[in-house]
Amino acid sequence: MQRITNPDDLFFPVDTRPIFTRTGGLRPDRGIPAPGKMVIVNSAKDEVLGIEGRNYRLVTNRDAFACARACARAAFPETTEDEWEFLAAADATQSGSYCHIDLSHRTGQLDFN
Structure with missing residues (x-):
C-alpha cells in the first residue's frame, strides 16, 4: 500500500x-465476450x-x-459535512483499485453524549 497525501490523486474517473x-481457432482476430464479467478502468x-x-x-x-462524510454528519448531528476532512494521508494500492x-x-x- 502506498500513502496518498493529496485526495485529488484518489478521485480519478472510473x-x-x-x-x-x-x-x-479459425478466427483468432475475433473477440469473444466473457459473459457476466466486466473490467473496471x-x-x-x-x-x-x-x-x-x-x-x-x-x-x-x-x-x-x-458518503463517509454524510455518515459522520449523521453520527454527529451538531456538525456539517464540510467540517469532515481528508486526514493527512490515505492508504491505497498502487493501481488505486481501492483505498482506506x-x-x-x-x-x-x-x-459524544
Whole structure:
C-alpha cells in the first residue's frame, strides 16, 4: 500500500467495460465476450483496475468519500459535512483499485453524549 497525501490523486474517473478474449481457432482476430464479467478502468490513464461480475456496483472514491462524510454528519448531528476532512494521508494500492481514507473533524470538538 502506498500513502496518498493529496485526495485529488484518489478521485480519478472510473468506468466499466465489457471483457473479450480471443481464441486460437479459425478466427483468432475475433473477440469473444466473457459473459457476466466486466473490467473496471481508470478512465484518466486507461488502466485496468480489476475484473468484476455483472452484479458489481461501481462506487468511485469520490462518492465513497462523500458518503463517509454524510455518515459522520449523521453520527454527529451538531456538525456539517464540510467540517469532515481528508486526514493527512490515505492508504491505497498502487493501481488505486481501492483505498482506506480516514476522516477528521476540523475542530476535533465533538459531543459524544
